Amino acid sequence: MYSYTEFDDAFLAERNAQFRAQVERRIDGSLTEDEFKPLRLMNGLYLQLHAYMLRVAIPYGTLNGAQMHKLADIAEKWDKGYGHFTTRQNIQYNWPKLRDVPDMLDALAEVNMHAIQTSGNTIRNVTADHFAGAAADEVADPRPVAELIRQWSTDHPEFQFLPRKFKVAVSGAAHDRAVIKAHDIGLQIVEQDGVLGFQVIVGGGLGRTPMIGKVLYDFVASEDLLPTLEAIVSVYNLLGRRDNKYKARIKITVHENGIEDIRTRVDERYALIRPQFTGVDQQMLARIEADFAKPTFKTAPLDAYAAAYDSDPIFRSWADTNLSDHHAPGYAIVSISLKAHGATPGDATSQQMHVMADLAATYGHDELRISHEQNVILPHVHRSDLPALHAALKNVGLATANIGLISDIIACPGMDYCALATARSIPIAQEIATRFDELKLEHEVGPLKIKISGCINACGHHHVGHIGILGLDRAGVENYQITLGGDGSEDAAIGERAGPGFAADEIIPAVERLVFGYLDLRQDPSETFLQTYRRLGLAPFKAALYPEARANAA
Amino acid sequence: MAKPFTPKVVTANALLEGDVIYQTATGWTRDLAKAEVLTDEADADLRMIDASQQIDLVVGVYLADVDPDPVPQPVHFREAFRAKGPSNYAHGKQETL
Structure with missing residues (x-):
């Protein structure tokens, strides 16, 4: 993976020293909050309901063991012994004290990490497929170009005061695990006549006005990518609305002006700036690609794996649910669920982080990933090591076999922490997971993505949940609104609102009615919730959700 | 017709700790029950100005509705969470209440 150059180290040290001085000036009263707020936000420091919150960037969700150990140490030393992994592959600390934050940032810098551009109207932390570099269905590893975009966008002088925040996601596989169509720019690595390039999608986004991104270019060659991105963001910077915060994202710019108009403007801008890109970025990319060279995969007999699979039903259930296909023979991608039934989605204790870091070092070529679905991935584990890995995970409550199932819920922090929230998300997720664990139904129900947001800003991606739940203040x-049929994959779709919302004590039974309704409606156990919804549409699910309305109509 | 003024407290977050605080007659408290209840709009405006000027102590000053009897209690659920802490862990104010 990418390791910092002297330039990176010096840049970060200087930035951290600046912020330390800014914090001191805030504390001694030289800076007002209005003056300090943009400075702290540029360094990932928010003020939430009960405390400050430090959001640390995990670029494209990739970590090594030392970095994960450091995240654990920080949680222990300056927070309450845990961290919260987010839907943008970041980690948040919910309880830092203002005076401690400069020390936390210095600690992060020791392992090539920071909190820059995790807030503010800039290009945010670049996200990627969490199976990058490991997935069997991958055309190319998206992380080198994600790293190049990170370097290009960090402190980019033209893009520090955009109309609104700007999010870029990259996928190198046909199956979209990075929700690229719900980003300001989504990049899909594609192959054309044996040459790799990028399909460029713009104007996707969730929030108040959800939009599926539109294809701006079907194929952009690698050497033309950065000038293309720069042209797009440049056009948006001038054209994007600054009169209304809720109409400021590029999705609205694209929607109001039309994709053809945007393309014309981007083409013009591109022609102007293209000569400035003399190929230095491609030399840098080559160096970055070397950093992301694949590990040396081993060969080993699979007897131990087969024996455990045949003899241990708990291991078998976990293997069936939490493993994905790896491109290397004998290897698997392990998803570690941070969704133990009844636990807070995305939270990991310091001890759990240490264990995952150690396991990555022992069994996983020292690599970890954070998924936007708030789980941790060990991307390269040989199947012969899986029984030992599973046993070690079980010891610390990390062996829940529920990846992709109903209890693998995305939930934003909601009103338990977030100053913007209109209702809580976490307790709803906890109760749904607990309830379906009691019913022992989730494996029978099969793939089903529930996503919960505690406000219209949709950090919990509810619009693309098969079942989406939006918490509001009524x-x-x-009060909780349900949307159905959303999809964050390559077949991206925005969910349809099912009808009137539910009170907090009504939402769990409502979800239960929906799921039982689905079990009655599906053709056979192989037809998933989403497939059934697409076949039948909203009506029969609505009938299951609102039985009173049906009774009244009869 | 102007809405009648309902009882309120001045609340904010502490600059250094970031936690929720409430104004009293003489300073700040971390316990809503000990906050000063304001029943007069002009008085509340003055108290807000006073609080907003304490830039080296507090952040994000605003007026929150309370139910004043027998001690001030939150009206809206958001203020209830601020006064207690999150619901997924016994962290925040509920650790010491």
Whole structure:
């Protein structure tokens, strides 16, 4: 993986020293909060309901063991012994004290990490497929170009005051695990006549006005990618609306002006700036690609794996649910669920982080990933090591076999932490997971993605949940709206609102009715919730959700 | 017709700790029950100005509705969470209440 150059180290040290001085000036009263706020946000420091929150960037979700150990140490030393992994592959600390934050940032710098561009109207931390470099269905590893984009966008002088935040996601596989169509720019690595390039998608986004991104270019050659991105963001910077925060994202710019108009403008801008890109970026990319060389995969007999699979039903259930196909023979991609039934989605204790870091070192070529679905991935594990790995995970409560199932819920922090939230998300996720664990139904129900947001900003991706739940404040009471049929994959779709919302104590039974309704409606156990929804549409699910309406109509 | 003024407290987050604080007659408290209840709009405006000027102590000052009897209690659920802490862990104010 990418390791910092002297330039990177010096840049970060200087930035951290600046922020340390800014914090001191805030504390001694030289800076007002209005002056300090943009400075702290540029360094990932938010003020939430109960405390400050430090959001640390995990570029394209990739970590090594030393970095994960450091995240654990920081949680232990300056927070409450845990961290929260987010839907943008970041980690958040919910309880830092202002005076400690400069020390936390210095600690992060020791392992090539920072909190830059995790807030503010800039190009945010670049996200990628969490199976990057490992997936069997991959055309190319998206992380080298994601790293190049990170370097290009970090402190880019033209893009520090965009109309609104700007998010880029990259996928190198046909199956989209990075929700690229719901990003300001989504990049898909594609192959054309034996040459790799990028399909460029713009104007996707969730939030108040959800939009599926539109294809701007079907194929952009690698050497033309950065000037293309720069042209797009440049056009947006001038054209994007600054009169209304809710209409400021590029999805609205694309929607209001039309993709053809945007393409014309980007083409013009591109022609102007293309000569400035003399190929230095491609030399840098070559160096970065070397950093992401694949590990040396081993060969080993699979007897131990087969024996455990045949004899241990708990291991078998976990293997069936939490493993994905790896491109290397004998290897698997391991998804470690941070969704133990009843636990907070995405939270890991310091001890769990240490264990995952150690396991990555022992069995996983020292690599870890954070998924936007708030789980941790060990991308390269040989199957012969899986029984030992599973046993070690079980010891620390990390062996829940529920990846992709109903209890593998995405939930934003919601009103338990977030100052913007209109209702809580976490307790709803905890209760749904607990309930379906009691019913012992989730493996029978099969693939089903529930995504919960505690406000319209949709950090919990509810619009692309097969079942989406949106928490609102309805006359001073928490109220939850359900959307159905959303999809964050390559077949991206925005969910349809099912009808009136539910009170907090009604939402779990409502989800239960939906799931039982699906079990009755599906053709056979192989037809997933989403497939059934696509075949039948909203009506029969709505009938299951609102039985009173059906009774009244009869 | 102007809405009648309902009882309120001045609240904010502490600059250094980031936690929730409430104004009293003489300073700040971390316990909503000990906050000063304001029932007069002009008085509340003055208290807000006073609080907003304490830039080296507090951040994000605003007025929050309370139910004043027998001690100030939150009206809206958001203020209830601020006064207690998150619901997924016994962290925040509920650790010491």
